[in-house]
Amino acid sequence: MNTCMKYLFVFPFMLTFLVHGQTSPSDHSTEIWQGKQAAVVLTYDDALNVHLDHVVPDLEVRGLKGTFYLSAFFPGSKNRIQDWKKAGALGHELGNHTLYHPCDASLPGREWVSPDNDLHQYTTDQILKEIRMTNVFLESLDGQKERTFAYTCGDTATGEGSFVAAIQDDFVASRGVRGAMNRIGNINLSNVDSYGINGQTGEELIALVKEAQEKQALITFLFHGVGGEHSLNVSLEAHRELLDYLEANKDLIWTTTMLEAARHVKEHQQ
Numbered sequence: 084m085n086t087c088m089k090y091l092f093v094f095p096f097m098l099t100f101l102v103h104g105q106t107s108p109s110d111h112s113t114e115i116w117q118g119k120q121a122a123v124v125l126t127y128d129d130a131l132n133v134h135l136d137h138v139v140p141d142l143e144v145r146g147l148k149g150t151f152y153l154s155a156f157f158p159g160s161k162n163r164i165q166d167w168k169k170a171g172a173l174g175h176e177l178g179n180h181t182l183y184h185p186c187d188a189s190l191p192g193r194e195w196v197s198p199d200n201d202l203h204q205y206t207t208d209q210i211l212k213e214i215r216m217t218n219v220f221l222e223s224l225d226g227q228k229e230r231t232f233a234y235t236c237g238d239t240a241t242g243e244g245s246f247v248a249a250i251q252d253d254f255v256a257s258r259g260v261r262g263a264m265n266r267i268g269n270i271n272l273s274n275v276d277s278y279g280i281n282g283q284t285g286e287e288l289i290a291l292v293k294e295a296q297e298k299q300a301l302i303t304f305l306f307h308g309v310g311g312e313h314s315l316n317v318s319l320e321a322h323r324e325l326l327d328y329l330e331a332n333k334d335l336i337w338t339t340t341m342l343e344a345a346r347h348v349k350e351h352q353q
């Protein structure tokens with residue numbers, strides 16, 4: 084294309100900018116979320132069998148990809164190694180959710196945490212070893228060097244204090260548990276906000292995506308059980324309704340893995 088031709092194409096956009104004093108929403112969105120209104124990241128925690136048996140097939144038929152946070156020593160992880168390898172080969176992200184899933188027993192409502200799995204009794208060096216060994220395990224499944232992390236129970240500290248900075252170079256991003264929309268300008272990649280899902284209807288899940296579209300935000304869903312296997316659960320039907328909406332609106336919504344979304348945010352922030 085010669086220079087004159089370029090101006091012919093660019094001129095209408097320049098005119099829009101001059102008349103309105105700012106880019107229109109559709110022009111602005113080309114900078115963020117790959118030109119779509121919103122980004123959606125679907126995350127699934129704790130290496131459950133239902134993720135392999137229901138979620139991966141339901142994502143695949145719709146051409147969608149998810150992020151699965153595996154605690155490496157959980158039964159649904161260590162007993163399904165070949166299936167997780169297949170999920171990784173299909174392009175789903177295998178994220179790090181530690182080796183043994185320790186949580187801070189000193190916090191309210193944590194009576195269920197066993198003493199040997201109490202993150203408050205860990206040193207920072209201990210959790211680092213556990214997290215880095217899980218990266219070795221995950222690389223043996225998918226061959227990938229880069230991935231994201233999810234804080235177990237959302238906990239970010241051992242008995243020695245915060246380990247957020249200590250894992251910064253090990254991951255492209257880390258997912259937290261605070262339910263909020265992520266705006267590209269102020270997203271905290273060390274603790275990405277996510278909505279914990281438990282019992283919502285398909286309509287309620289879709290309403291959250293619509294809110295993200297209105298706000299040009301990244302929304303992250305945090306699922307555990309999908310059609311069972313966990314006390315925090317969403318029905319298969321509600322989950323499928325959400326996926327149907329994401330598939331039907333692919334031209335408006337960028338559904339991607341946490342890894343891809345975080346890479347995009349980093350590029351945008353630089």
Ligand SMILES: [Zn+2]
Pocket residue numbers: 128129180184235236
């Ligand atoms: Zn978990």
